[in-house]
Amino acid sequence: EGMGPALVEQLVDRELIKDPADIYFLSKDDLISLERMGEKSAHNILGALDRSKERGLAPLLFALGIRHVGIRAAEILAERFGSLTALAQADEEELTSIPEIGPKIAESVAAFFQQEQTGQVLAKLKAAGVKMEQETIMKNDALVFAGKFFVLTGTLPHLTRKEAEDLIKKHGGKTLSSVSKKTDYVLAGSDPGQKYDKAKQLGISIISEEELQQML
Incomplete structure (x- = not known):
């Protein structure tokens, strides 16, 4: 302003x-x-x-002017890591594994935090009292799925697909339409499709509705 x-x-x-x-x-x-x-x-x-100073992590990441990091990428990174300290420690491989964060963004972010000048800037921001954490994650212990990505397949015994998706999102997770190495969990019900087979092939955790509820 x-x-x-x-x-x-x-x-x-x-x-x-x-x-x-x-x-x-x-x-x-x-x-x-x-x-x-x-x-x-x-x-x-x-x-x-x-x-x-109180706007939180995503606006701060965007304002830092990291190459290729627009507001959407900043929001994704903020949700995934929760703090600037955690993000600064992430390597290029970890960054690339995040859905919607491609190799160019990952390389740019990793290079930014490796610069000596970046450390000096972050220290000054901290001294100025700028909030460098994702507020919703820090303040809400219910977000147990924060930064986690789920794919649903098959028919669940109790929850409809929408109810399961809403439950995951309520606790900080996100749902994807297809399985890839970036997927954290596959929530499988009866008669699962090819997503189940691909999850097994990639070694991705496959959980049931009961196991999902136990994680909450």
């Missing part, structure tokens, strides 16, 4: 910011010194910056 490209350009030109974390250390005097910046506008920008 208020931090448009022209303002950012001025801040960079005057060496008031050198990396994304520096915006949280701007003072009112820093902002008032800029062209076309009044005291009220400076106050509003500082307020907006303060509020942005």
Whole structure:
């Protein structure tokens, strides 16, 4: 809010910011010194910056400007890892295994966190009080399936397919239409189809409706 490209350009030109974390250390005097910046506008920008500290992990990942990481990829990574610390420790292979995160994104994310400058920026963000965790995961112990991907096959004894999908999503999981190495669990009922065979071939955990309920 208020931090448009022209303002950012001025801040960079005057060496008031050198990396994304520096915006949280701007003072009112820093902002008032800029062209076309009044005291009220400076106050509003500082307020907006303060509020942005509480926006959570996905918006922060997007704002870091990691190459190929748009808002959707940022949301997926935030849901999967839950914190910036956990994401920073992930290697390229682990990142590539996540549905919707392709090799280009995985390579870019891994390279970003390997840079020495990135560690310095993250330390400054932490010092500024920026929230670097996924709030919903941190605050809701019921999300036992957070970051897990399920495929359903066959007829379940008690739950309809929609009821099973809703139950998985309620507890933080996601459902996929096909089995791949990125799948965590296959929920199988009676008369399962080719998805069951593929899960066995790939060594993916196959669970029953009863086992699903026991995991909650």
